Amino acid sequence: MTARRFIIEADGGSRGNPGPAGYGAVVRDGDTGMIIAEAAEFIGRATNNVAEYKGLIAGLRAAYEIDPSAALDVRMDSKLVVEQMSGRWKIKHPDMQPLAAEARTVFPRSQVTYSWIPRERNKDADRLANEAMDAGQAGRQWEPKGRPAAGAAAVADAAGGVDAAVVVEAESETAAPKAGWSQAADLGIATTFVLLRHGETALTPQKRFSGSGGSDPELSEKGLWQAERAAEAFAARGSVEAVVSSPMRRTRQTAEAVARRLGLEVRIEEGLRELDFGDWEGLTFAEVQQRHPEDLNAWLASSRVKPTGSNESLATLSQRIGVTRDRVLARYAGKTVLLVSHVSPIKTLVRLALGAPPDAVYRMELSAASVCAVQYYSDGNASLRLLNDTSHLR
Incomplete structure (x- = not known):
């Protein structure tokens, strides 16, 4: 049987570099091009490169939850991430090394190829990353549009937890730090x-x-x-x-x-x-x-x-x-x-x-x-x- 094929488009951004940052990723069916999963998250203060790597990891995880045997074509407008994950460029920055290592644990290398695409062809992932940053700066996490927060837990259970950011529940209120494990x-x-x-x-x-x-x-x-x-x-x-x-x-x-x-x-x-x-x-x-x-x-x-x-x-x-x-x-x-x-x-x-x-x-x-x-x-x-x-x- 021929392995199923997915296209992953991922992006990340930072408003300040470093600054308020977020990522977005979509998983497409390789035959139809239809989007079958989305992920996005506001990650706080980070650099563009960290956000891009986190978007890659989220896309890979979403694809893995659908079919761990699939062949993947990862497409990103980050030349740095594509070249590093393809093994052509060394990963020297200490912030990038653990993220790249984590990305490599999701799928065997033989199942994944990386391609650079211009930004205009990565609009869906870019849109999700900006939605996540907008949400974060408004004091909340990103939620999939058209999916009520009250039903998020049920969607997560039905989907087997594709990715936390795909079905995140609204938890915008935060309490004051508790006694015990102190927080900075x-x-x-x-x-x-x-x-x-x-x-x-x-x-x-x-x-x-x-x-x-x-x-x-x-x-x-x-x-x-x-x-x-x-x-x-x-x-x-x-x-x-x-x-x-x-x-x-x-x-x-x-x-x-x-x-x-x-x-x-x-x-x-x-x-x-x-x-x-x-x-x-x-x-x-x-x-x-x-x-x-x-x-x-x-x-x-x-x-x-x-x-x-x-x-x-x-x-x-x-x-x-x-x-x-x-x-x-x-x-x-x-x-x-x-x-x-x-x-x-x-x-x-x-x-x-x-x-x-x-x-x-x-x-x-x-x-x-x-x-x-x-x-x-x-x-x-x-x-x-x-x-x-x-x-x-x-």
């Missing part, structure tokens, strides 16, 4: 993700692979105790405004313990589920090494290799987590949100915040019921504020 006033009100790993299950102390394709274990007695200690700590801190959880049983139990104490509801986010470990589910590392030595070595050597019998690699997980992050950021802009998840998703959120390479996930330790915190700012930057904190368990 000169950078505006950040959105804070407090990342809580679930409590122990029977598999945790045995260090067995426990992903989204296994037995879905519940919390052990110790795990339930850990969840209650976390709930006490968050209640004392008083800054969490929403609770979002992976759909797995162990994360829901942990999230529900905290939410009860805080008087909040738990929102389930499918994108926060653990990696599917396939045939490795329930095995220890040593057992996997004995039964699937070549597969394990390949997996450790490349983020694009999947565990034996799995349909998901760490690169695929990274893509899923990136889309999930953007969707949650759009929903809870300016708020402090507790995300209850698993080792691999939390490590990936931390890695992406740091702009670290894929193998950085192997250099992090996350204990059961540990807490991390990441803040996201309007200029597109992120700051890791806490890693593997277990003080509430002592």
Whole structure:
């Protein structure tokens, strides 16, 4: 079967360079030229080049959500981005390097070609970028025209979360900074993700692979105790405004313990589920090494290799987590949100915040019921504020 073909047109702009910035991207059907997805976002203060790269990433993600096997023709009026992503120009600027690296994780290079087009042939993406900047300077985020904000969540669910900016909800009001994870006033009100790993299950102390394709274990007695200690700590801190959880049983139990104490509801986010470990589910590392030595070595050597019998690699997980992050950021802009998840998703959120390479996930330790915190700012930057904190368990 011939692979489906998409055309991505992306653009970004900054009114001041650096200044108030935004991006726009459209995905077209390669045969008909019809627009099948749009994305746009105001990203705060940034340069033209940063905005252009973010527009590229949004377009790639939107296309991936429609068909990850598609062949892509990316067309941009930025000579810099086209030449750098094509590999003909070196990427020297430190702001560009992590963005280019992120763009390359969405699709294999063999599926993407880059072409320069004059600005007059990139009018749709340019229009969206300007709409996003207009919206941002008016104190709100961009919304797709003709789509009521009240229905945005339903559209996002139906579309599987193509991109946060495609179906962003109206959240224009921002509260004063909360106590707890302090926020720098000169950078505006950040959105804070407090990342809580679930409590122990029977598999945790045995260090067995426990992903989204296994037995879905519940919390052990110790795990339930850990969840209650976390709930006490968050209640004392008083800054969490929403609770979002992976759909797995162990994360829901942990999230529900905290939410009860805080008087909040738990929102389930499918994108926060653990990696599917396939045939490795329930095995220890040593057992996997004995039964699937070549597969394990390949997996450790490349983020694009999947565990034996799995349909998901760490690169695929990274893509899923990136889309999930953007969707949650759009929903809870300016708020402090507790995300209850698993080792691999939390490590990936931390890695992406740091702009670290894929193998950085192997250099992090996350204990059961540990807490991390990441803040996201309007200029597109992120700051890791806490890693593997277990003080509430002592």
